[in-house]
Every structure is written in C-alpha cells, then in structure tokens.
Amino acid sequence: MKKTNVPAATIIRLSVYQRYLKRLLAGGVKVVSSQDLASQANVNPAQLRKDLSYFGRFGVRGVGYCVSTLLQKISAILGVIEQRNVILVGAGPITQALLRHPGFPQQGYHFEAVLDVDEKNIGKTLENGMVVQPMDSLKEIVEERNVELAVIAVPLEQSQKIGDMLVEAGIKGILSFSPNRIKVPLNVSIQYIDFTILLDSLTYNISRGRKKKTTEVLEKKAQKLKWGSEHSWPVVQSNSKGYNAGLST
Amino acid sequence: MKKTNVPAATIIRLSVYQRYLKRLLAGGVKVVSSQDLASQANVNPAQLRKDLSYFGRFGVRGVGYCVSTLLQKISAILGVIEQRNVILVGAGPITQALLRHPGFPQQGYHFEAVLDVDEKNIGKTLENGMVVQPMDSLKEIVEERNVELAVIAVPLEQSQKIGDMLVEAGIKGILSFSPNRIKVPLNVSIQYIDFTILLDSLTYNISRGRKKKTTEVLEKKAQKLKWGSEHSWPVVQSNSKGYNAGLST
Numbered sequence: 001m002k003k004t005n006v007p008a009a010t011i012i013r014l015s016v017y018q019r020y021l022k023r024l025l026a027g028g029v030k031v032v033s034s035q036d037l038a039s040q041a042n043v044n045p046a047q048l049r050k051d052l053s054y055f056g057r058f059g060v061r062g063v064g065y066c067v068s069t070l071l072q073k074i075s076a077i078l079g080v081i082e083q084r085n086v087i088l089v090g091a092g093p094i095t096q097a098l099l100r101h102p103g104f105p106q107q108g109y110h111f112e113a114v115l116d117v118d119e120k121n122i123g124k125t126l127e128n129g130m131v132v133q134p135m136d137s138l139k140e141i142v143e144e145r146n147v148e149l150a151v152i153a154v155p156l157e158q159s160q161k162i163g164d165m166l167v168e169a170g171i172k173g174i175l176s177f178s179p180n181r182i183k184v185p186l187n188v189s190i191q192y193i194d195f196t197i198l199l200d201s202l203t204y205n206i207s208r209g210r211k212k213k214t215t216e217v218l219e220k221k222a223q224k225l226k227w228g229s230e231h232s233w234p235v236v237q238s239n240s241k242g243y244n245a246g247l248s249t
Numbered sequence: 250m251k252k253t254n255v256p257a258a259t260i261i262r263l264s265v266y267q268r269y270l271k272r273l274l275a276g277g278v279k280v281v282s283s284q285d286l287a288s289q290a291n292v293n294p295a296q297l298r299k300d301l302s303y304f305g306r307f308g309v310r311g312v313g314y315c316v317s318t319l320l321q322k323i324s325a326i327l328g329v330i331e332q333r334n335v336i337l338v339g340a341g342p343i344t345q346a347l348l349r350h351p352g353f354p355q356q357g358y359h360f361e362a363v364l365d366v367d368e369k370n371i372g373k374t375l376e377n378g379m380v381v382q383p384m385d386s387l388k389e390i391v392e393e394r395n396v397e398l399a400v401i402a403v404p405l406e407q408s409q410k411i412g413d414m415l416v417e418a419g420i421k422g423i424l425s426f427s428p429n430r431i432k433v434p435l436n437v438s439i440q441y442i443d444f445t446i447l448l449d450s451l452t453y454n455i456s457r458g459r460k461k462k463t464t465e466v467l468e469k470k471a472q473k474l475k476w477g478s479e480h481s482w483p484v485v486q487s488n489s490k491g492y493n494a495g496l497s498t
Contacts, residue, residue, distance in 0.1 A: 015446040019428055040430055078449050080455035088449070092347035098444065100342045103428060107445040148455055149448060172458070173451030175444070179268055179352060181289055189454035191447040195347065195424070196356040197264040198440040199335070199398060200327050202422030203437035204260050205395055207328035209421070249347050 010051045013041040014074050017048070019107075021071040033064040085112045086144055087171075089162050090153035091121040091132045094177050098151065099128050112145045113137070117158060135165060142169045152176040163190075259300045262290040263323050268356075270320040278483070282313040332392050334361045336420075338411050339402035340370040340381045343426050347400065348377050361394045362386070366407060384414060391418040401425040412439075 003027035018039040024032055034045035041048070052058045055077050059065040086109050088095045095114060098104065104111065114120055115133045124132045133141070141147060150171045152162050166174060166187055174190045176182060179197075184190055269289040273281055287297035301307045304326050308314040335358050337344045344363060345481065353360065364382045365371055373381045374469035382390070390396060399420045401411050415423060416437055423439045425431060428446075433439050 012446060012452075013448050015340070015443075015449040018449075019443075019446075020296045023429075033370075042430070077453070079452050080449055084448070084452060093342075093349045095344035101444065103443070107449070109445060109448055149451055172455045173448075175447050175451060180272075181291070183409050187432075187452065187458055188453045191451055193442065193444070193447065194264075194268075194352070195350065196352045197261060197268075198357055198442065199353075199422075199423050200262050200267075200329055201257065201263040202358070202398055202424060202440055203328050203333060204263075206324070206421045209436055209438075230394075242317060244478040 006054045010054060010219065011053050011078070013043065013048075014078055016041040016070065017051075017075045018078065018080070021074065024067045025071055029067055031064045032067055035058065037065065040081045047097075052136055076153065077108050080108055083110050083147060085110050085150060086120055086149040087112050087138075087141060087147050088114045088151045088153065089135075089166070090177075091116045091118070091124060091126065095151070098153075099126065099130070109149075112147055113141050115141075117154070118163070135162075138165060139155045142171060148172040150174050152178060152182075154178060156180050213248040255303045259303060260327070262292065262297075262300050263327055265290040266300075267320065267327065267329070269321045270316055270323065271315045274320055278316055280313045281316055281319075283308065286314065329357055331356050332359050333398060334396045335362050335398040335400060336387075336390060336396050337363045337400045337402065338365065338384075338415070339426075340365045340367070340373060340375065341402055343402040344400070346377065347402075348375065348379070358398075361396055362390050364390075366403070382421060387414060388418045388441075393419060397476050398419040399423050401427055401431075404466070405429050 017037055020037065023230065034048050038048035041221070043051075049059075056075070058070055058073065065130055073179055086104075088098065088111055091114050099111060099114075111130075113133055114126060114130050115135055116136060118224045119133050122134045126132065148171060150166045150173070152159055152166070152174060156178050158193070159176060159180060160182050163174060163176075163182035163184055167184055171186055172186065174184065176190060176192050177194075179192070179194045181192070182190060251446055260279055266286055269286065270281065283294035283297050285292045290297070292300075298308075304322070307319055307322065319412060335353075337347065337360055340363050348360060348363075360379075362382055363375060363379050363385055366384055370381050371383045375381065397420060399415045399422070401415070401423060403411055405427050408425060408429060411433050412423060412425070412431035412433055416433055423431070423433065423437065425439060425441050426440070428441075428443045430440065430441070431439060
C-alpha cells in the first residue's frame with residue numbers, strides 16, 4: 001500500500017463504488033467494466049483507475065473488475081467491514097430521520113445510543129424504543145460499547161460544547177449537522193452536512209445556466225446577422241460533475 | 250466577472266463564507282479579516298482570495314473585508330438574494346426533518362409543497378399543516394409557483410422515475426437523498442447527500458490514524474534502539490481539511 005496522501009474526493013468515490021458493487025453482488029453480477037463503475041461517481045475510467053492505484057493494482061485490462069473481490073478490497077481500505085457503533089447527540093427531527101434510515105444498518109453502522117443536553121428530551125422514548133440519555137452517561141457509553149463515531153444534531157450554539165464533550169470522552173470521528181465549524185484536536189476527524197449549502201450550489205448552477213443561455217441567444221443572434229445561418233442549439237452544460245455527498249479540498 | 254469555470258469547491262466555500270458573514274452582520278461586526286473568514290472554510294487566506302478572485306476584486310489589503318458589502322456581493326454571485334421556492338418529493342422522516350430545519354427559511358428557501366407517489370401518504374396533513382399532494386399536481390405547482398428546485402427523499406428504486414417527472418415538469422436543480430445516481434439532462438443540476446458515505450470517510454480517517462500511530466510506535470522503538478534518545482510524540486494529522494457539505498470534482 002502506497003504512503004501517498006489520498007485525496008478526500010477519492011475516499012468519497014471509493015464509498016460510491018463500494019455501494020454500487022454491493023448492489024451488483026446482490027443482483028448476481030460477477031464482473032463490472034471500469035466504464036460502468038466509473039460512471040456511478042460521474043468520473044471517467046482513468047479517474048477510477050487513479051483512485052484505485054493509491055491502494056495497489058486491481059482489475060484486468062479489457063475484462064474489468066471481479067465484483068466480489070473489488071468489493072472486499074474497497075471495504076477493507078475503508079475499514080467498513082465490521083459493525084461500527086455510533087452515538088447520536090440531539091433528539092430532534094434529524095436524529096429521528098437517521099434512526100429510520102435503512103442505509104446505516106445496511107452499511108454496518110449501528111446506533112448505540114441517543115443523548116441530549118436538553119432536560120425536556122432526557123428520558124423520552126423514541127419511535128424505535130431507544131430512551132434519550134443525559135450527557136453524564138457519555139463517557140460510560142463510549143468506553144463500554146466501543147464507540148468511535150458520533151453524530152451531532154443540536155442547535156448551532158451548543159455544537160462546540162458538545163464537540164468538546166465528545167472529544168473528551170474519546171470519540172474519534174464526528175458528523176455534524178450544525179452549520180458552524182467546531183474546533184477539534186488534530187487526531188479527531190469531522191465532517192459537516194449543511195443542506196442549504198447544497199441548495200446554494202444548485203441555485204448557482206441554475207443562474208449560471210440562465211446567464212449562459214442568454215449569452216448564447218445573443219451570440220446566436222449576432223451570428224445570424226453576420227452569416228445568416230442556423231446553428232444547432234448548444235446544450236447548456238451546468239450539470240454538476242462528481243459525487244457530491246460531502247468532501248474536502 | 251471572469252468567464253473561467255469556477256470549481257464546485259469554491260461555490261461550496263462561498264456559501265460557508267456567506268453564512269459566517271450573515272452571523273457577523275447580525276452580531277454588529279463591520280469588518281472581517283481574511284484569516285478569520287478563511288478559517289471558517291478550513292482554508293488559508295490565499296485560498297479565500299483565490300475563491301473571490303473568480304468574481305472580481307474584494308477587500309482592502311491589511312484592512313480586511315467590509316462585512317455587509319462582501320455579504321451582498323457573495324449573495325449576488327450565488328443568486329441567493331430573493332426567496333427561492335422548493336418542492337419536496339417523499340413524505341418520509343427526512344422531509345419532516347427538513348420542514349422543521351430553521352436553516353432553510355434563514356437562507357431564503359421556501360418549501361412550497363410536499364408531494365408523494367405513495368397512495369397512503371397522499372392527503373396526509375404534516376406537522377406544519379401542509380397536505381401531501383399527488384404527483385399529478387407536480388406540473389401545475391412548478392409552473393404556477395415558479396419552482397426550480399426539488400428535493401428527492403424517496404426509496405432508492407423510485408428515485409429515477411421521480412427524477413424524470415421533475416425534469417419533465419421543468420425543475421432545474423435536484424437535491425437527492427437517494428444513494429443511487431439519477432440520469433438527468435445536461436441543463437439540470439443534481440447534488441446527492443448520502444449520510445453513510447460521510448461516516449465511511451470518518452471511518453477511513455480513524456483507521457488511517459490508527460495505522461499511522463502503530464507505525465510511529467514501531468519507528469519510535471526502532472529509533473530508541475538505534476540512538477537511545479526520546480522523541481516527542483507527533484500529533485496524528487488525520488483531521489479532515491476543507492468544508493464537507495457536498496462537493497464535486
């Protein structure tokens with residue numbers, strides 16, 4: 001295994017490949033072409049090969065990849081083979097949605113506990129039968145149940161405090177739904193999800209597409225005046241490339 | 250305004266800057282340093298300046314940026330000044346969480362309607378008083394209420410069909426919570442959110458950090474044997490850089 005720093009975008013794409021391979025395996029497919037696999041992450045086969053090259057040599061030229069072998073290897077790279085325990089902090093609607101999301105158990109993520117700082121939520125029984133626990137129980141839960149991952153879904157003004165408590169308790173990876181950045185030590189990883197930021201990107205693409213279209217109409221008119229010929233209408237290329245579920249620079 | 254293709258990562262960071270500027274403005278702060286603003290997106294001031302340089306010249310060297318001016322300009326670039334109408338497809342727990350999320354109205358996103366293909370959800374009244382509508386109403390809603398953005402939160406096997414219906418009705422930007430890729434025409438933008446993929450990235454960082462630590466322990470032992478000296482314990486740098494709420498290549 002090479003020692004190069006692997007780009008965060010590559011890791012995201014490995015997850016995309018891994019999920020597609022799982023679906024293929026479940027469907028009884030034995031071999032997948034690099035074209036097909038690459039298209040799942042909206043990249044070309046060269047990028048797929050580059051993504052895999054960080055970790056060794058895979059596949060056979062002109063034949064493709066063995067679905068089950070590649071699935072095993074990517075899962076091993078990601079470290080997502082065994083069950084991983086996760087705790088949720090904040091007993092609000094996002095947590096409720098996550099608890100009901102089929103993707104987590106499918107990918108080996110198991111929600112161990114839901115905690116909250118809010119007195120009025122503590123002791124509440126959630127839909128799936130879990131009881132919301134106070135932050136006092138944090139350290140015990142993390143240690144006893146071997147938890148390294150936590151999800152923060154609390155109001156913005158509480159997120160840093162919760163982050164500090166999680167780090168103190170030994171959590172190593174945090175997924176935060178709070179829009180503000182949390183300061184964590186260098187040995188703790190953090191990912192942010194902000195739904196509205198993704199809508200902003202779509203909005204930007206839409207207004208860019210509209211501007212482009214206007215420019216094209218004007219250019220077309222100018223060309224008509226100049227040459228009096230018809231040009232085929234160019235497709236506005238405002239489609240976003242690459243996989244978008246979270247990423248870094 | 251330059252015509253260069255702006256990287257998707259820059260657009261994501263513009264949203265991060267914009268949200269921070271909004272908070273500063275609300276707090277009565279007039280000027281922000283490039284250091285402070287850049288740190289919000291986990292980049293250095295040079296990257297911040299590069300991000301802004303795609304759209305013109307901003308700020309005064311040694312002084313910083315005027316909060317209200319920069320906020321206005323970035324909002325204009327993103328096209329997020331006015332209210333933007335959004336429809337939600339799928340009346341499940343994710344939709345319920347989004348409807349209760351304060352970030353959307355704060356950023357000018359207004360949920361116009363919730364639609365569903367599932368007969369048993371149609372006609373249901375949601376917490377906020379909205380009634381779930383059938384897909385038959387899609388075209389009318391999109392046209393009459395000037396909707397360009399849609400969120401898809403339906404089971405995996407329905408997402409392509411829903412995507413086709415949205416495109417047909419005139420939707421130009423789609424945010425999908427379904428893990429599988431949807432085929433859309435080039436003039437339609439799409440962003441994906443997959444929570445478990447972000448957990449995979451955290452898992453990868455954790456196991457990489459652990460490997461690094463083991464290697465370092467072994468190297469340290471080897472060094473001790475060789476030179477008999479103590480070395481300070483290096484901090485494991487597995488912290489993820491950059492803003493992570495969705496991004497492209």
